[in-house]
Amino acid sequence: MTASHATERILNDPVALHVRREITALSPDWSVGEALDHMRRTPPPGRVIYFYVTDSDGRLVGVVPTRRLLFAPPETRVADVMIRHVVTIPEAATVLEACEFFTLHRFLAFPVVDADRKFIGMIDVELYTGELAGELGADDPNGAAAARVGDDVFEIIGVHLTAAAQANPGRAFWGRFPWLLCNIAGGLVAAGLASFYDDVLTWKGAVLSLFIPVVLALSESVAIQSVTLTVGRFRAGTGDRKRQLRSALTEGATGALLGASTAGVVALVAAIWLRDAAVASVLFGAIGAGVAVSTVVGFAVPTLLHQFRLNPQVAAGPISLASADMLTLLIYFNLARTVL
Template identity: 35%
Template sequence: MGSPDEEHSLLRSDRLSRDFVAVGTEDTVAQALEKIRAAPGTNEIFYCYACDPDGRLVGVVPSRKLIRASPEERISSLMFTRVVKLPADAPDSLVEDFFVTYRFLAFPVVDTENRIVGVVEVSNFVDTFSDTLFDEVEGRVRGEVYRFVGLPDNESKEKRPLVMALRRFPWLLVNIGGGFLAATISRIFERTVEELVVVAAFIPMVLVLSESLGVQTTAVSASMLAEKHVDKLQVRREVLGTSLAGMMAAAVVALLGRLYAPSLAFPIVLFIAITLSTTLAASLGAVLPFLFHRFRVDPHMASAPLVLAISDNITLFTYFTLVTHLVVRGV
């Protein structure tokens, strides 16, 4: 008699579904969709599996990607070649780990020669074997969403509205302070805006770019802290990549600014201001979560408001100063 894991392997389990769609790498999208329509007993097709001429699994294409692709496009140009797959003798514990770790809706199951023999879907697995799986995944997702918007994980359990309000109010004060400082900076440069009205038109675009990139790097750093795996090299790469993306965006905005400005001075100001502000926002977003973590302050709740407030005000000050000296005064 085999071991318990062998007795509960996928090949011996009714969780293994034979209802899957396999296509050739040179098939077109139209041919793949036709095979999906003709496949018997397939109510839910999450993924389409690409096989080579020998029947070995070489790629996977999400069904939503097939639907959005042009009918003439080849599967080889759409498929993901790094396929996460389960061996046919996988025990229950490994299957559960795969669903919790990768969070895919289904996994292909292959034999020793890498030929697909079936699929295991999350609905069948959870309904039959693991009622706790959805609770674990749901809890992770809920926690990630709460942290992303700056709320503690246990916020949903709080029943007292006043306590909820007191938890959130301090960071609203940060937003209010940042907004008031931005209003003050705008008031200082009021004459600049009056003399060159187009300056005001580009303020939202200048601010939103630094805010967006700052929040992105904040999320990366905060995620590292949550997973307790800090990679300093990855943080540096994130800042550099985000800064380069900001520079590319600055070039696009500068070209748009040229349409509204009689000279090159204003587009140059746009490029410099956005490049500096996005680089600053990326750096703050990368560093502040670690700083708050050191002082035992929740980095998700504290860093994002400060990144936005600081980057917004420095962006505005830089933008108005450059416009005043390089454009309005003609220096």
């Protein structure tokens, strides 16, 4: 069984199989001092992230972050410092659904409850990667499966979350529409830029306008290629800073090569067709620079979105295309004004 198949199998396990049940619950009627004394007498195994509070029937009624319990006055009742609204995971949930809770809510642990809200135990963030990696690597002396499990988990969870969001038309609309406004804004700005260069467009304007679709199509194509490759790196878990720097240098060099080669082809065709060396030189310079810049834009935009915890899969494309269009047109018009 491959690591990916093993990951899928474990993610479909009931979360109850992975719950830590040796958890000492607090009573809401205790004082903070009584609660701390109780924890000293019966210390819970493993690390403590949150303290859970249950009533006399064992039902979960609240949660107390460790810091809040330690710094509250000893005479304060636990009921007065606990958080009553608790995000819980049902006992019938799968490991995959539990992992999605960590992604959606960004807590370090979650209580698990049964159908009557009775406290069963808890799972902490180690379930997200550590425990799964340990299970997959148990029969792998080289640890290769354990090394790959994190990538598998993140990719599977990401696919499930994206599919869930897109299944709702309203959520899908509001997740995508605001970023399409970037295309509208980019188009309007491009039209505005053209109005500032009407002297260029009227002087050999028919020739220059003829090649605008080619110039923009090339810059947009390389921009979206860079976006796709960059987002793929993040999904594959290869987006650390050192690799980002290497990827940036690689994309820059690739963009320069793509720009020079595509610019050479278009400029050669223009020179043979129009027999105008000036127009051919403008096309060569504009396409070469525009493609190189668009490659960098296609890498930089999803990288920045990822840093700010925004979804690069939805937002990076429209922003990159609008930016590539505007920058390429600026290069094209200014170069034309200078050379022609």
